[in-house]
Every structure is written in structure tokens, then in C-alpha cells.
Amino acid sequence: MADFEEQLARLQDKIRDLQAFAREQGLDLRREILALEQKAAELRARMYASLSPWQKVQLARDVRRPTTLDYIDMLFTDFIQLHGDRQYRDDPALVGGIARLEGKPVTVLGHQKGRDTKDNIARNFGMPHPEGYRKALRLMEQAEKFGRPVICFIDTPGAYPGLGAEERGQGEAIARNLRAMAALAVPVLAVVTGEGGSGGALALGVGDALLMLEHAVYSVISPEGCAAILWKDSSRAREAAAALKLTAQDLARLGVADEVIPEPQGGIQKDWQAGARAVKEALVRHLDILSGLSADTLLRRRQRRLAAIGQWREH
Amino acid sequence: MALFRKPQYSSMPARPDRPRDIASKCDQCKSILIRQELEKNLRVCPRCGYHFPLTAWQRIQYTLDEGSFCELNAGLEPVNPLGFPGYDDKLARARKDSGLAEAVITGRGLIEGEPAYVGVLAPEFMLGSMGSVVGEKLARMLDEAGAQGVPAIIFSASGGARMQESIFSLFQMAKTSAALARLHRKGVLYISVLTHPTTGGVTASFAMLGDINIGESGALIGFAGPRVIQQTIGQTLPAGFQRAEFLLEHGMLDMVVERKELRPVLARLLRLHRGGER
Ligand SMILES: [Zn+2]
Numbered sequence: 285m286a287d288f289e290e291q292l293a294r295l296q297d298k299i300r301d302l303q304a305f306a307r308e309q310g311l312d313l314r315r316e317i318l319a320l321e322q323k324a325a326e327l328r329a330r331m332y333a334s335l336s337p338w339q340k341v342q343l344a345r346d347v348r349r350p351t352t353l354d355y356i357d358m359l360f361t362d363f364i365q366l367h368g369d370r371q372y373r374d375d376p377a378l379v380g381g382i383a384r385l386e387g388k389p390v391t392v393l394g395h396q397k398g399r400d401t402k403d404n405i406a407r408n409f410g411m412p413h414p415e416g417y418r419k420a421l422r423l424m425e426q427a428e429k430f431g432r433p434v435i436c437f438i439d440t441p442g443a444y445p446g447l448g449a450e451e452r453g454q455g456e457a458i459a460r461n462l463r464a465m466a467a468l469a470v471p472v473l474a475v476v477t478g479e480g481g482s483g484g485a486l487a488l489g490v491g492d493a494l495l496m497l498e499h500a501v502y503s504v505i506s507p508e509g510c511a512a513i514l515w516k517d518s519s520r521a522r523e524a525a526a527a528l529k530l531t532a533q534d535l536a537r538l539g540v541a542d543e544v545i546p547e548p549q550g551g552i553q554k555d556w557q558a559g560a561r562a563v564k565e566a567l568v569r570h571l572d573i574l575s576g577l578s579a580d581t582l583l584r585r586r587q588r589r590l591a592a593i594g595q596w597r598e599h
Numbered sequence: 600m601a602l603f604r605k606p607q608y609s610s611m612p613a614r615p616d617r618p619r620d621i622a623s624k625c626d627q628c629k630s631i632l633i634r635q636e637l638e639k640n641l642r643v644c645p646r647c648g649y650h651f652p653l654t655a656w657q658r659i660q661y662t663l664d665e666g667s668f669c670e671l672n673a674g675l676e677p678v679n680p681l682g683f684p685g686y687d688d689k690l691a692r693a694r695k696d697s698g699l700a701e702a703v704i705t706g707r708g709l710i711e712g713e714p715a716y717v718g719v720l721a722p723e724f725m726l727g728s729m730g731s732v733v734g735e736k737l738a739r740m741l742d743e744a745g746a747q748g749v750p751a752i753i754f755s756a757s758g759g760a761r762m763q764e765s766i767f768s769l770f771q772m773a774k775t776s777a778a779l780a781r782l783h784r785k786g787v788l789y790i791s792v793l794t795h796p797t798t799g800g801v802t803a804s805f806a807m808l809g810d811i812n813i814g815e816s817g818a819l820i821g822f823a824g825p826r827v828i829q830q831t832i833g834q835t836l837p838a839g840f841q842r843a844e845f846l847l848e849h850g851m852l853d854m855v856v857e858r859k860e861l862r863p864v865l866a867r868l869l870r871l872h873r874g875g876e877r
Contacts, residue, residue, distance in 0.1 A: 443803075445823030445831050450841060453851045455802035455822035462776035463808055467784070483760070483772060483803040483822070490773045504760045504769040504800070513762065514685075528765045529681045538680070540766050590777045591738065593770040594731030595680035 337525040348553035352394030352437040358560035375416030377408040391427035394437030411444035414457035433471040436488040443484030458487040465490035471574035476500040496532035498547040503530035655721035668708035686763040697723040701732040705740040711866035716744040718753040727757035730764040734771025741778040750788035755806040759799015772804035814843030
């Protein structure tokens with residue numbers, strides 16, 4: 285990421301210098317400046333069209349990307365946040381509530397990363413504890429009771445690996461969500477907006493369609509973790525990122541992601557509003573289709589979709 | 600779909616145990632144990648009670664009535680769907696070392712005369728990790744159990760989801776959990792037996808979803824591995840952390856059972872649920 289963004293930054297510095305020089309000297313350098321600007325645009329387009337998997341990982345983790353609460357702000361109206369799992373505590377790393385999408389009530393859930401370091405510490409970097417997943421389950425069951433579709437925003441390095449998380453059953457909490465979501469009798473849409481980190485992401489990701497933002501990633505393990513296990517060397521994350529086939533484009537090719545939502549050039553971090561419009565358009569379109577199905581058809585379709593994932597040989 | 604699904608009435612492991620030494624050393628108390636004696640004791644150290652790991656076929660042999668096991672879907676074999684570097688070689692080596700085609704054996708058999716569908720993860724094949732084949736075989740077995748109204752039991756021993764099939768492995772967690780949702784709706788009993796070690800994506804899917812969760816004595820059971828947790832929190836883990844007994848204390852298991860008690864306990868549970876299916 286850094287390398288090509290630097291190259292671009294240098295070009296932009298040069299353009300600014302030239303503009304200043306033209307102003308000071310009273311020269312007409314419009315043609316020269318325009319040429320440079322064109323070059324910068326081409327470079328940008330070329331770069332973002334041919335990002336390596338590792339560059340995608342870094343883009344997906346960029347703290348300037350909108351968080352779940354930002355998406356809720358931009359996409360929905362009338363949001364009311366609901367708290368707590370009714371068993372242990374409210375997990376700030378996973379947020380949820382009720383809101384309207386184009387006027388229709390929906391339940392919204394998502395991992396919540398922080399917007400700065402202090403916020404990130406409070407949000408545990410978007411890594412939920414079991415109580416986060418249990419809150420999500422509570423709100424999903426509530427959505428089912430009132431016939432509201434569920435929309436999940438996925439953006440997490442993973443479920444938190446800590447003492448308390450293990451004591452309170454991190455595995456059980458995730459597992460229960462998977463089983464419940466497979467049978468939830470309302471439409472469930474999942475959108476990976478940034479980082480889809482393993483089981484901690486999947487616990488909000490079992491549904492009728494999986495959408496991914498253009499620069500989002502989703503894998504069973506982080507590239508760093510994969511490299512550490514495979515080659516005992518986490519600095520080989522670049523290679524691992526390529527091997528894991530974790531980009532949105534990979535997952536669409538593999539038939540796991542149903543749609544890749546285009547991002548503004550440079551990523552959604554460059555233009556939140558334009559990015560959010562594309563996300564909203566996709567959500568509304570998918571919900572329109574799903575809302576027309578009977579609960580039976582919906583569940584049969586969802587179960588078939590899950591049953592089809594995987595590749596093997598049989599004889 | 601298979602054109603032929605040949606049932607295999609086999610209860611003998613292709614490679615029952617290796618290396619074929621006459622004596623084994625206990626990992627825990629370091630006693631030297633005579634092989635025959637150890638096997639008679641279901642590979643539990645008679646001195647200190649340490650449970651030696653079992654291969655999938657040993658587990659089947661120790662749990663099911665002799666000659667009752669009929670394997671299902673033995674013809675499912677892994678591919679390298681992502682073209683992951685080195686995976687083909689790893690699979691070939693695992694096949695050669697374990698004598699198995701994949702990290703799970705599924706089938707139907709009897710426990711003290713009680714019918715059950717049984718899936719056993721094979722720690723001897725790539726640490727019992729779950730890729731497409733493991734998920735698919737378990738899901739088919741659970742669906743079959745549902746269709747027949749016969750209880751299902753899964754013995755877990757796994758490092759979790761298999762890295763080399765990344766997103767496919769991850770979604771086997773969803774696939775198996777979805778199959779359990781179907782079984783749940785049919786009112787058919789599902790017992791999860793968590794043996795050493797059960798971690799990662801297996802813990803976070805079918806292993807924790809039993810109507811009854813049984814931990815084998817001393818088994819390490821958790822979502823995150825102890826090393827990862829230690830690195831994250833930067834302190835040493837308390838003694839007994841993530842052991843079956845610890846999970847029982849924290850409410851995640853219904854019981855912890857010694858290996859020699861497993862068969863009778865399973866049989867009792869199966870009998871208690873006989874005819875109880877809706
Ligand atoms: Zn011993």
C-alpha cells in the first residue's frame with residue numbers, strides 16, 4: 285500500500301509545486317499541470333485495478349474506512365441502538381439495533397472498530413467477546429419475532445482470543461449463532477465492509493447472500509497468522525495473502541460471495557458518501573428479492589446455498 | 600454424487616498403530632508401558648490415567664460393537680481448490696502416514712446394541728483439520744441421521760478449520776451447523792464428544808452444539824489455541840486452563856468422562872432417547 289500511495293503523493297506534490305510556481309511567476313503552465321494530473325489519474329486507476337492481495341488486506345484494514353456505526357448513519361434512518369446480551373455485559377466491539385432502510389424496519393448488526401486509538405481500545409479493535417455474539421443472537425431472534433430482515437456488517441480481525449472469552453465460551457457463542465442463523469425465518473444479508481477475520485466474522489455471516497465491498501477481504505486466518513504457522517515467519521504475510529485467495533474478487537470467483545460492491549477509486553475511505561450509496565443500492569436490491577419469498581422458500585434456499593460450499597472429488 | 604456408494608463393513612484400521620513397538624512411554628508420568636497392556640486399557644496409562652491420543656479407527660474400535668460399523672461416503676477425497684502451495688504434497692503425506700483419505704470417518708454402527716450415526720475426526724490426518732471433505736461428510740451423515748431418525752454422535756479431535764482451503768474451510772462451520780439446525784428441527788439426538796485436542800473452527804461449530812456435550816478426561820478444548828492467547832494477553836495461563844474439567848466448571852460441557860466409561864455412558868444416553876424422536 286505505502287509504496288504506491290507514496291508514488292502518487294510525490295506526483296501530487298509536484299503538481300502543487302508547479303501550480304505555486306506558475307502563480308508566483310505569472311506563467312501559464314496549465315498544459316503541463318493538466319498532463320501531470322492526467323498521469324496521476326492514470327496511475328491511480330492502474331494501481332487500484334491491479335492491487336495485490338496483500339495491498340487489498342492493507343486497504344481493507346485502513347482506519348479511514350467507515351465503521352459499522354458510520355454505515356448505519358449513512359444508510360439508515362431512525363436508528364435505535366440496543367445493548368447487552370442479558371447475561372453478562374454489553375460488548376462494545378459488536379453493535380446492533382433497529383433502523384429503517386428506505387422506510388422499512390430492519391435489524392442491523394455489525395462489528396465495531398474504533399475511529400482512533402482511544403476508541404479502538406474501548407472497542408477492542410472490533411474483536412468481540414462471547415457476549416457480543418450473544419447480543420447479536422438476541423437481536424436476531426428479536427428480528428425474527430417481528431419479521432424484520434437482518435443486515436450484518438462484517439469488519440473484524442477475529443473473535444477475541446483471551447482468558448475471559450474462553451471461560452465464557454467463545455466457541456459456543458459462535459457455534460450457536462451459526463446454527464441459529466441457518467434457521468432464522470427472516471432474510472439475512474451479510475456485507476463484508478473491511479476485514480473478514482475467520483470464525484469471528486462468520487458468526488455474523490451466515491445468511492441468504494454474502495456481499496463484499498470491492499477492497500474487502502475474508503479468510504479463515506489472517507495472512508500473518510497463516511505465514512507464522514506455515515513458514516514460522518509472519519513477515520511472509522504477503523505470500524500468505526496471495527495463497528489464501530481472500531479478496532472479494534477471489535470469493536466471487538469461488539462462488540462464496542454473491543456480489544462485489546464497487547468502491548470509489550482509491551477505496552471507500554476516499555469518498556464515504558459515494559461508497560455508501562453503492563452499498564445501500566445493493567442492500568435494497570437484495571432485500572427486495574428476499575422479502576418476496578415465503579419463509580419456507582427462504583430457508584430452503586439458504587440451506588441449499590450453505591450445503592453447496594466446498595470442493596471435493598467423489599468416486 | 601456417487602454412482603456407487605459401497606458400504607464398507609470394516610472395523611479394522613488400515614494402520615492400527617504406528618510405530619509398532621512393544622512398549623510405549625507415557626507422555627505424562629513417563630512410565631514405560633507394555634503395548635498390549637496399554638491397549639487393553641484403551642490406551643489410558645494405568646499408572647497416571649493419561650489418555651493417549653486415538654486414531655479414528657481406534658476410536659471406532661473402542662466405541663462401537665465389534666463388526667457393527669458400516670462406513671458412509673468413503674469415496675470423498677480432497678482437492679486443492681485454491682491451488683494452495685504445498686497442499687497437494689501435504690495431503691499425499693497425510694494419506695500415506697495415516698492410511699486415510701481424509702480427516703474424518705463417518706458411518707453407522709451400534710453401541711451396546713443401540714444404533715447411532717458416528718463421525719470421528721482423525722487427528723492423525725493433518726491434525727484433524729476441517730476442509731471441504733470433512734464438512735461435507737459430516738453434513739451428509741447428520742442429514743442421514745435425520746432422515747432415519749437415528750441419533751448422531753461426533754467425536755472431535757481437531758486443530759480447527761484447515762488453512763489450505765481458507766474460505767471453503769471456514770464455511771464448513773456454517774455447513775455443519777446448518778445440518779445440525781435441520782437435525783435439531785427433526786428432534787433427533789446429537790451428542791458431541793470433545794476429545795484431545797478440540798480447538799478453533801471445530802469448537803466454534805458442531806463440537807459445541809451437542810444436545811449433550813461430553814468432554815473426554817484431560818482433553819484440551821477451546822476456541823483460540825493456548826499459544827495465541829498467551830501472546831495476546833502477555834501472561835502465562837492458569838493451570839488446567841482449557842482442559843475438559845475447566846470447561847465443565849464454566850458450564851460448557853455436560854460432563855467429563857474417562858475413556859473407559861464413554862461407551863457405557865453413550866449407550867445409556869442412547870437408550871434414554873430411544874423412541875423419543877418426534
Ligand atoms: Zn502415565
